[in-house]
Amino acid sequence: MNQEKEKINLTSIQKFFWMGITVALISPIAGIILGVAFWTEPELKKQGKSILVFSIIWGIIFIFLTNWLVEQGYLPSY
Numbered sequence: 047m048n049q050e051k052e053k054i055n056l057t058s059i060q061k062f063f064w065m066g067i068t069v070a071l072i073s074p075i076a077g078i079i080l081g082v083a084f085w086t087e088p089e090l091k092k093q094g095k096s097i098l099v100f101s102i103i104w105g106i107i108f109i110f111l112t113n114w115l116v117e118q119g120y121l122p123s124y
Contacts (some may be wrong), residue, residue: 066097070104075102083117 066084070077080103084094115121 053113059089059093063093063096066093067100070101074101074105076106077104 062084064079066080069080077097081094081096081098081101083099084090087094114123116123
């Protein structure tokens with residue numbers, strides 16, 4: 047039997063996009079900075095906008111989630 051193996055082929059633009067999404071998940075502020083940096087590059091303009099929007103939405107979700115967890119007593123309040 048001859049089975050063809052599927053290869054994942056990522057272009058450098060896709061690599062930068064997924065790197066930006068990963069950074070945005072870890073830190074929304076860093077994601078915003080990276081999104082703006084990508085947005086200034088002509089080849090990465092579309093990816094930069096996507097990362098920027100994702101970072102802002104994730105940041106808002108993160109704020110509401112942490113406030114809810116503090117109210118529920120799962121996180122300490124200072």
